[in-house]
Amino acid sequence: MLRTRHPIVVWLLLWPTLGFYAFYWLRTTMLDINTLARREEFAVRRLVWFFAGYLAVFLVLFLLTDLQRREAFAERQMPSMGLFMVCFILAVGWNVAFIRLLFRVVKVIRTLQVDRFGRASISPLVIVLMVFIYFIAIPSVQAEMNKLIRSET
Secondary structure: OOOOOOHHHHHHHHOOOOOHHHHHHHHHHHHHHHHHHOOOOOOHHHHHHHHHHHHHHHHHHHHHHHHHHHHHHHOOOOOOOHHHHHHHHHHHHHHHHHHHHHHHHHHHHHHHHHHHHOOOOOOHHHHHHHHOOOOOHHHHHHHHHHHHHHHHO
16 A cells, blocks of 8 residues: 655654664555555565564574674673674675665656656665765655655556
8 A cells, every 4th residue: 555654753753762663663654655666676575584584583693693792891801802893794784685675666656756746856876975964764765655645647
């Protein structure tokens, strides 16, 4: 079911949920895009399983790192950096995967805009840069999705 969301509400929900709302939002946005495009642009179920598995591995390693750190500090020793570095690399990979997926989402939105309106008002590169400015990319993409959804009804 297509429904518009207020961009500011979407942005505000990112903060108390520590960013996890972004993945729910991305999932619903990809489902909406599949509906608007009338074809499967995104294999949403596969992407959800990928991110859930990635998160599970990251959380287990993060907890192991925290446990190792606590034990090292209790014995007044320097903790090992190995697990920390693995967690750091996984965290960077998580962000890269999210940004790449957001880039794909914006490219499809751009294609849909050109099909419906004859021009596109969204740029994938600008949106990727906006991710690094307090995640303002997400409400911007939501505003563009709202335009597409309104044109459908």
